[in-house]
Amino acid sequence: MATSEQNYDALVLELKEISLLAYTAAVLGWDEQTQLPRNAANYRGDQLSLLAKLVHERLVAPKLGDLLSSLKASPLPGAADSDAAVNVRQTRRVVDRARKMPSSLVQELARVAVVAQHAWVEARKNSDFAAFAPMLEQMIGLKKQQAACLGPTAHPYDALIDEYEPGETAAGVAEVFVSLRGPLVDLVGRIAQVSHKGKGALLTGDFPRAGQEAFAREASVAIGFDFDRGRMDTSTHPFCTHLGPSDTRISTRYDERHFNDAFFGVLHESGHGLYQQGLPVEHFGTPCGEYTSMGIHESQSRLWENFVGRRRSFWRHFFPKLQQRFPATKAVSEDDWYRAVNHVAPGFIRVEADEATYNLHVLLRFELETALISGDLSVSDLPGAWNEKMKAYLGLTPPDAARGVLQDIHWSSGGVGYFPTYTLGNLYAAQFFAKAQEDLGDLDSSFARGDFKPLLDWLRANIHSKGQRYGARELVRRVTGKPLSAAPLLAHLALKAKEAYGV
Amino acid sequence: MATSEQNYDALVLELKEISLLAYTAAVLGWDEQTQLPRNAANYRGDQLSLLAKLVHERLVAPKLGDLLSSLKASPLPGAADSDAAVNVRQTRRVVDRARKMPSSLVQELARVAVVAQHAWVEARKNSDFAAFAPMLEQMIGLKKQQAACLGPTAHPYDALIDEYEPGETAAGVAEVFVSLRGPLVDLVGRIAQVSHKGKGALLTGDFPRAGQEAFAREASVAIGFDFDRGRMDTSTHPFCTHLGPSDTRISTRYDERHFNDAFFGVLHESGHGLYQQGLPVEHFGTPCGEYTSMGIHESQSRLWENFVGRRRSFWRHFFPKLQQRFPATKAVSEDDWYRAVNHVAPGFIRVEADEATYNLHVLLRFELETALISGDLSVSDLPGAWNEKMKAYLGLTPPDAARGVLQDIHWSSGGVGYFPTYTLGNLYAAQFFAKAQEDLGDLDSSFARGDFKPLLDWLRANIHSKGQRYGARELVRRVTGKPLSAAPLLAHLALKAKEAYGV
Structure with a gap:
């Protein structure tokens, strides 16, 4: 035997x-x-x-x-x-x-x-x-x-979200989303009252594709993405996928009139890639070598995209490089650029949304897909329901389906239950980043030097190397000493609003 | 039951x-x-x-x-x-x-x-x-x-070539190669005696990659390659592969100083692609929907590369387009360009060789790989044996391994027995093209108009649609009414030599 x-x-x-x-x-x-x-x-x-x-x-x-x-x-x-x-x-x-x-x-x-x-x-x-x-x-x-x-599960949706966020439920998501919603709507409302005409306009202009690609690649390398163990391509919908222990691929799409989309998209997907590249190779193919949940995956992409990539000290390092690549930005001050990349305003497209309103896009999708799965909403009623919620949460009516209900790939690929992991990721990211600052002290002076290694090492040790050792909620508790909470994200967004808008 | x-x-x-x-x-x-x-x-x-x-x-x-x-x-x-x-x-x-x-x-x-x-x-x-x-x-x-x-087989090599050219043997290949060798060496020798200093030099110059890619793609589309059922990329070693009934992919490599490599490479791989795209889709995945031998496959690539792509009437249509894409060629006459693309001169690199000397590169590889497999040649003696044969057949000594024994991917990928299919392909191509001319009459006026459909239709009907219905030698006999022979290729090369060199 x-x-x-x-x-x-x-x-x-x-x-x-x-x-x-x-x-x-x-x-x-x-x-x-x-x-x-x-x-x-x-x-x-x-x-x-x-x-x-x-x-x-x-x-x-x-x-x-x-x-x-x-x-x-x-x-x-x-x-x-x-x-x-x-x-x-x-x-x-x-x-x-x-x-x-x-x-x-x-x-x-x-x-x-x-x-x-x-x-x-x-x-x-x-x-x-x-x-x-x-x-x-x-x-x-x-x-x-x-x-x-x-199933059977309390809500049929529970069986689906479990694929992406093991152990999570519709009720669990709803609870934490509700605690986020009130303060967030309040914050976005206060920002809307401040005049910020043209604040984001700096990001629209002449950004040739080749320059965008080279600049995004430079940033991806700087934060630690290893191109000997991965690559970057273009696709309709930006994504990150893992093809083997040394084969992590990110993709993006370029808009030569807008800087935001590709650059922050690449930081985002690179964040996903860093998690994949940080999983223990010796355990590849077994749970100890696999990511623990999509929410934790998303926390890594959000952390690099928003908490690092939209931070003032990040641009202290990258702004001169940006000016070299795109001569039109030479007339812009670092301060105005910082405000521009942190511009908050409701828009139609989730993947182009700022870090505050983004979560309202997710809320909408979460509500619609739970209703589709419970049978409370039919596919034929979906475009109408989408537009109603867009009006209610963001005050906008999409001009067409491409900028509305058709914008995301997820439902076509069967990814029902995936959307909430985006906002869970934002919440986890805020909580992790606050703890990293607490543990590592001054991150800004290393960011300003273009040195992102201390933070990456912290993430490697505390999150990436753990594989599926702990589920998402337990990992957060172990790493930060606290249960999942909306407070760190709200504190982060409030600080940004104060710096950028004085509210 | x-x-x-x-x-x-x-x-x-x-x-x-x-x-x-x-x-x-x-x-x-x-x-x-x-x-x-x-x-x-x-x-x-x-x-x-x-x-x-x-x-x-x-x-x-x-x-x-x-x-x-x-x-x-x-x-x-x-x-x-x-x-x-x-x-x-x-x-x-x-x-x-x-x-x-x-x-x-x-x-x-x-x-x-x-x-x-x-x-x-x-x-x-x-x-x-x-x-x-x-x-x-x-x-x-x-x-x-x-x-x-x-095995057992008469020669261990027979078991390997059978994978690419079913039923073919080392002895069968040797027999037809010998009948080709004498007249070919004679022809190449006569061309060498004519002064043709700088004849091929027109193909060296300033050919930016983007222009080469667009021009090659235009030619590929013109001869019938369907990009809705395929694509074109770059790789170290040009190839064509088939990933599904509507997914045929060719690749090439660009040298901005030389026109020949990518353009004729793309015609060549497109020829392979046309065969794949012409196989009967309804039989995909069964022998009736698969290619019959690599020699026949190669006959299709050679036919488009050399018999069409290096023909005067082909350039009647494409030369004005070339001049538009590459301004430096505006000073060149169509006649000189035609001679340049048909320039015959020994070189180090098989894939860059002209259509006459090419077969000597194949002969060399065939002899070396049969010796490697029989045990008559060791891997450590291979570079020396390579260089000796290069000297004997082409009068050249490679300056380094990259331009000698290391130039081809085949042995590294296990493709022993593959090389002879290149010259078999040349022989089949000559025989098919002669028969197509006999059946279709004046092909040149349609080529000069950029119309390659009559020829493609003939190939579809006689070769592509047959799948594995007939083995290579039988297919040739059925289509042309004659057994495999070196005569049509030698006649074709002699005619070219007369036109281009007056020998």
Whole structure:
């Protein structure tokens, strides 16, 4: 009979082989979003569907099940947060979820995700919601089926958000979002009363693509992204994906009239990339080497995008470099540039939103997708509901579907339950950054020198290296000594408002 | 009991699912050659190794074997070249080969191919054969093992060339190469006696990359390559690969000082691409929808590169467009340009060679690789043997390994037995083109108008649409009414020499 050690070693081996296949799907997914010829989507969908089936088969196969049973009967000695305990516990979680899902549904979700994404790209181009609606209908139907298979849960949405933010629930999200909403609406309202005509206008002008790309790449390298273990490309929807232990890829899109979109997008995706590149390589393919939740992932992207990239000391270092790349900015003062990158104003597009109003975009999506999944909202009523909420929260009515309900890729790819992780990420980021400042003292003088290593090292030690050792809420508590709270984000935004607007 | 029809349908379904996996490996391979971050090669090797194992497992599994046995016992009615007969016969061939190969060797070949290719890229960059030798040693060892598993054959090389040119042998290749060699050496010798100082110099100058790319893309579209079903990128070694029924990808490399390399490279790879895009989509994933041999594949690339792309009527259409893109060529006459693109002179680099001397590069490689596989030549003696043959056949001694023994990717990727298909392709191309002219009459006036459709339609009907219905030598005999012969290629080269050099 095999010893516990032998069983555990066999488990790790099996997990690593399964992950070879799972990351093969990641390569096909990256290629799909950045390279795929127009007419090739259907076949790619069939390929991803087959890979999803193969991975699913391995997850529910007797081999993995038997190893887990043996390790349950005779566990390895060690604490609950030892490598082995974490890998066994988290594998059991994934296997339990996989067993509840029929193979046919797994395949269908993978296949429809590719086809619906390509339908979404076309529909968004033509701002034609009706052209996309049948695909979305199909996808929402599949997600409801998935929730039913994975449940019962208090709210069917709980089964879906659990995929991105393990253990999180609709009620848990709603609770923390409510504590954020009041003070945030109040703050945004106070900013709106101050005259800030043209504050953000500096970011609109002549920013040639080549210069933007080089400048963004320089910043990405400066904060620590390793291009020998990754790359940067363009795609319709900016993203970061992980294709192997040394293959992390970020993408962005360029608008030659606007500086914000690509630059802060690259900082954001680089933040995701730094988390991936900081996961322990020796554990790659097992839970100890994987990210713990999308909310924690997002906390890393937000931290570099907003808490670092929109900080005055960051621009102390980068503003002279910006002026060299884009001569028109030579007439601008560092102070005005700092205010411009921190300009707060409601807009239509989530990915272009400032760090304050951004969370209202997320709130809207969270409310709409929980209603779609519970059945309280139909796909045909979605554009109307979207526009109503935009009016209520941001005072705006989208001029077309491309700048409204069609702006995001998530629903087309089946990512229902993903949106709240953005605001959870903002909350986690604020809490982590406050603690990092407390631990490290003066970060600004190192930022002003272009030295981001002390902060990155802190993140590596406290967050990246932990893999799935702790769930998101437990990780926050362990790292900061406090439970998740909206207070640090609100304090951060209030300080920014005071500096930039005197409110 | 299942009927023959049911067994055949099940066979097709199984083949199509296997091909989904096999073409997944093609995506990973394309990505490896064009996108992969520097440090990610090992993991990619592990992924390709696993995919090779999974494909191999499916090929040797009882499911496919039982279907083949049933179809042998009760075949479907139909001629030997009916769809069903072709799919069954060719599947049996692939399964027989797969069964002779142990899974461990399949995996090891796939894994080492990735790692050795990356070692080759670095070694070529540094012109350092010693750095590459251990990987080549390992690869040649694996290819010898492979030949032993697949044999016995008259020459161990026969088992390897059979992968690329089914049914071909070392002796068969040698026979046709010998009939080519004498007249070709004679012709090249006569050209060398004519003064043609500076004839090719027009192709060296200022050719900015963006212009080269746009011009090459224009020509590729003109001859029929469909960019909605394919794409074009850059890579160290130009290639064409097929990732799905509507996903054919070509790559090239640009040298801003030389026009030849990228432009004719793109015509060449587009020719490969046209064959792939012309295979019957409804048979995709089964032998009726796959190319029949690499020699036939090469005949399509050579036909467009040399028989069309270096023809006077081709430049009647494209020369004015060239002059618009590259102002320096405005001082050049169409006649001089035509002579320049047909300039014949020995050089170091196979992929830059003219259409006459090219075959001597192939001869050299064929002789060296048969000797490596038989054991008559060791890897350590390879650079010396290379240089000796270069001196004997082309009168040149490579100044470094990068321009000598390290110039080609093939051996690093395990492609031993591939080189002869290049000259076989030249021979097939000449024979096909002569027949197309006979059938279609005046091709030149349509070329001069930029109309390549009559020729493409002829190739579609006679070659592309046939898939693996006929082997290479049989296809040539059926299409042209004659067996493979060196005469058409020699006649073509002699005519060119007369036009360009008056010899």
